[in-house]
Amino acid sequence: QKEVEQNSGPLSVPEGAIASLNCTYSDRGSQSFFWYRQYSGKSPELIMSIYSNGDKEDGRFTAQLNKASQYVSLLIRDSQPSDSATYLCAVNNADTGRRALTFGSGTRLQVQP
Amino acid sequence: GAVVSQHPSWVICKSGTSVKIECRSLDFQATTMFWYRQFPKQSLMLMATSNEGSKATYEQGVEKDKFLINHASLTLSTLTVTSAHPEDSSFYICSGGDRGSYEQYFGPGTRLTVT
Numbered sequence A: 001q002k003e004v005e006q007n008s009g010p011l012s013v014p015e016g017a018i019a020s021l022n023c024t025y026s027d028r029g030s031q032s033f034f035w036y037r038q039y040s041g042k043s044p045e046l047i048m049s050i051y052s053n054g055d056k057e058d059g060r061f062t063a064q065l066n067k068a069s070q071y072v073s074l075l076i077r078d079s080q081p082s083d084s085a086t087y088l089c090a091v092n093n094a095d096t097g098r099r100a101l102t103f104g105s106g107t108r109l110q111v112q113p
Numbered sequence B: 001g002a003v004v005s006q007h008p009s010w011v012i013c014k015s016g017t018s019v020k021i022e023c024r025s026l027d028f029q030a031t032t033m034f035w036y037r038q039f040p041k042q043s044l045m046l047m048a049t050s051n052e053g054s055k056a057t058y059e060q061g062v063e064k065d066k067f068l069i070n071h072a073s074l075t076l077s078t079l080t081v082t083s084a085h086p087e088d089s090s091f092y093i094c095s096g097g098d099r100g101s102y103e104q105y106f107g108p109g110t111r112l113t114v115t
Helices: none
Strands: A011-014 A019-025 A033-038 A045-050 A054-058 A059-067 A071-076 A087-093 A100-104 A107-112 B003-005 B010-013 B019-025 B032-038 B045-051 B067-073 B076-081 B090-097 B105-107 B109-112
Touching: A019 A087, A019 A107, A019 B003, A033 A059, A033 A071, A033 B090, A045 A054, A045 A059, A045 A071, A045 B109, A054 B032, A071 A087, A087 B105, B003 B076, B003 B090, B019 B032, B019 B090, B032 B076, B045 B067
Parallel strands: A011 A107, B010 B109
Antiparallel strands: A019 A071, A033 A045, A033 A087, A054 A059, A059 A071, A087 A100, A087 A107, B003 B019, B019 B076, B032 B045, B032 B090, B067 B076, B090 B105, B090 B109
């Protein structure tokens, strides 16, 4: 059973700080990695995708991937109270050929005003 | 990003009745659609994967005769909860994926309450 592990949190940061969210995965063959944001009572929203080692920046968000360490992270700069949500890490399953993603259980982020 | 709609957004039904939930990809062709269930404060649970024109593949422990999935076109998939019971009350979410990518775009979800 392929796994995606996340710290459930809550991760509490002050407004304006950098929030760092981490994710490890077990499938060494995975090639596609995603971060979703889910507000309470809502469905997940895709915010970042990353496929190559290194950093990928989009506005205040930076995704980091290290395939050798099987580690994905999401940095949120200048955190805002509106960033308070659960962040889900998702990874493709390389060996099954299935298109389904494996999701972590999510990290709850709280940004304190 | 791509847009997926779901209908209805919420539904209340009596125990023993059936409920159909529609999932539509509005601006892309969803060759694969996924159905999830999420209980309060719990993780997403994948129920089944469907490819257009094919039978759905159900996850272990999901009753395929209870949760009927139809993916008749590249833009529409339906989930029918048959003979619903209170324990089926949950947040049902669909997502769509394009052929060339693993990205999934989620619909807004359907909150089902069975009384």
